[in-house]
Amino acid sequence: MTAMHTVEIGGDAPYAVRIAPGLLDDDATLVAPLRGRHALLVSDANVAPLYADRVEAALRRARPGLGIARFVMPAGEHEKTLARFGECLDALAGLGATRDATVIALGGGVIGDLAGFAAACWMRGIDVVQLPTTLLAMVDSSVGGKTAVDLPSGKNLVGAFHPPRAVIADTTALRTLPDRELRAGLAEVVKYGAIFDAGFLDWLESRVDALLARDDAAIAEAVARSCRYKADVVERDPFEHGDRALLNFGHTFGHAIETEQGYAGATGDGLNHGEAVAVGMVLAARLSARQGLAPAADADRLQALLERFGLPVALPAGLDPHALLARMRLDKKADARGLRFILWDRAGAARVVRDVPDAAVLDALGG
Ligand code: NAD
Ligand code: ZN
Structure with missing residues (x-):
């Protein structure tokens, strides 16, 4: 059994990154960061069929009264658009999401960025929990609080700094990754x-x-160490005025x-x-x-x-x-x-x- 790694991210809005095999089925870990009565599960057409039922089932077991809806969009960078962002906000409206609702981003960096930006904007900001399913999302995009969508004129041109409430990385999700x-x-x-x-x-x-x-122990340690390096520099320079640029x-x-x-x-x-x-x-x-x-x-x-x-x-x-x-x-x-x-x-x-x-x-x- 691989032990759980926890990386604490400091700053004005601290949160923890939890990394271990099996976390997408772990009721207690998944439900811990949820504050309100509503959750919107955002995912893409590749990831949702693999993992969304499991996550939803775990949440329902842990909190039977929770109102859950899904927003599943086509996969790919070219879908990280204002139009999809608008659809995601419409899904929050359809759910009747209030200020204590949580957006749960289940997927790679495209989903994390778009769902995170929707959470940053809905009612001027609600919680987002990141469930990264690509290695890139685990080690990079889910940590640090940058969210965005693309415009035809360029990548990530519209966005916000909006740190997640929690990041939960299940290393076994990488088994299906191309x-x-x-x-x-x-x-x-x-x-x-x-x-x-x-x-x-x-x-x-x-x-x-x-x-x-994709050995779980090796992946978990690589993810934990990577998150720590990123966290250290993001804590020093949350808005990229200095050292954060080194990540480039x-x-x-x-x-x-x-x-x-x-x-x-x-x-x-x-x-x-x-x-x-x-x-x-x-x-x-x-x-x-x-x-x-x-x-x-x-x-x-x-x-x-x-x-x-x-x-x-x-x-x-x-x-x-x-x-x-x-x-x-x-x-x-x-x-x-x-x-x-x-x-x-x-x-x-x-x-x-x-x-x-x-x-x-x-x-x-x-x-
Ligand atoms: P992605 O989200 O497009 O995922 C890559 C592909 O893998 C997609 O087709 C997806 O459907 C599929 N996939 C995801 N998880 C899977 C799984 N477990 N099994 C099978 N298939 C799976 O791309 P990405 O590389 O994760 O993220 C790239 C995005 O991240 C870019 O939009 C980039 O701008 C953004 N990004 C953001 C930050 C940040 O700080 N916010 C940092 C780096 C990158
Ligand atoms: Zn990069």
């Missing part, structure tokens, strides 16, 4: 080691097989790749987010080495670990370095003084570096 989604989440796990702790990279190097096999290691390059490919990851015609971040982290590490900041051996080590997880580590063929550079200039992370990157001094020690010359960036991109 391999590619698992690997995407592992890229974000590696990211925490790259930014904050070379010792965590050692730990990951010794557990590649267990993590790829690999993301300036990664976003440029995703945008340049037209977010074709879902169809297999391009990299998904985690894959793009894997490539982006290697590029950031190479750029750090070329700028004389960090040893090239650390970039080699990062690349080797990502490769063992089955992640891409080089720019996909056909992407033009100059086009990527132009994308990065447009990215909101580029400020007036020039391109700003998260680079590292060595594995486990990242920092913000401003005014990185275009020539160095193009060099790292191989252009």
